[in-house]
Structures are given as structure tokens and as C-alpha cells.
Amino acid sequence: NSKVIQTPRYLVKGQGQKAKMRCIPEKGHPVVFWYQQNKNNEFKFLINFQNQEVLQQIDMTEKRFSAECPSNSPCSLEIQSSEAGDSALYLCASSPTGGHSDYTFGSGTRLLVI
């Protein structure tokens, strides 16, 4: 069982609707990453945090996507206005410090935008 908890497991939204997913990182891991995995198995980096601060985010994230990792609350990723192309598996991963550190992944949230 994953030590990174993602909810919900599945999410179905209409185009234009908000879609919100949550992630509880592994205890003791200060760094959190969000990736989008499409049907071709391509991983697209979206945003990462160290504690509550955003480290890097892609342009897509800056426009329709918002994310936060508040203290003592789950991290979240929200799509303000869902599009069909957003249908994918959204993966949250956490890691300890150090470049050698591997990710612990959550089970993912599978988003379907209809």
C-alpha cells in the first residue's frame, strides 16, 4: 500500500467544470511533485513544492491549474476549467531531501473530462 495517499481515485467532470484532487505526502517527505500521465504513458511535470513553497511549475499550471501544499493539510491540485485534453492520470509523488532520492508515488487520480 502506498504511503502517499491520493483522493479521489476517479474523477469525472464535464468540460468547463472544476476538478480538484488531493494528496497526502509520505510522512517526513518535504518535497511534493505533481505529474500528468497520459494514455501514451508520457509523464508531464506540472508543479513541485518544498514544504509550502512552489519551486517550479510549467506554463499550463500557471494558467488553468492551481496547486497548494498548506501546512497540516493535504496538498491539492485543481483545474479551474476542465478540458477534454486534461483527461489523464494525475500522480502525486513525494521525496526526502537529496538529489539521489527516489519518489514515493500515490495511486493517482484518474480524471475523465466528458
Added chain:
Amino acid sequence: AQKVTQTQTSISVMEKTTVTMDCVYETQDSSYFLFWYKQTASGEIVFLIRQDSYKKENATVGHYSLNFQKPKSSIGLIITATQIEDSAVYFCAMREGYSNTDKVVFGTGTRLQVSP
């Protein structure tokens, strides 16, 4: 820009045999870390093994080992004595530099099917 390429989309083997999955990478950094992950049918992604660029010895963990050929920018994953439960999609990944805050770049995976 960093890039990871897995050209084998699918491999089928018989149980208890040895399989090698290929991966080549591109980086301008002299220091980097290479990882292999496994994604099961349920979608769970699990870390398997890591190779540090400055280490000459090939990493080994259980029945997983790596074939690190730095001049060729290649990091192959070798699974010995394969089991049915090894059936999954295997992803090669790379992180440049020493900061854990840098993102990891993934290949597109190789699907392994192990048959009895």
C-alpha cells in the same frame, strides 16, 4: 535539455528467464541520477533501483540489476529469474544535478509480459 528514451514498447518472456530493458538518456550535466520504476496494472508506481552517475559499479537490488554504460549514455535494467508478478510497465527516469527539488524526467515505458 534532458531526455530519456525507451525504444522497446513491449517484451514477452517466459517465467524464470532473464530479460533486459533498454534506456538511453541525454544530459548536459556531469552529475545525474538514473532510476527505474515499475507501474503495475492497478496503476501503482514503485521505485526499483538507482544508479548514480559518478559510480562505476552497476547497482543491484534483489533480482534487479543495471547495466550502466556511461560513454553510451545507456542504463539497461536486467531482471533475472523473472516471475509472473514482474509483468508491468517499466519506466526509466533521470534527475540532473544534486538537488532533490529538480524534477525527474521519465521515458515512455516498456511493457513486460511474463508467461508461465
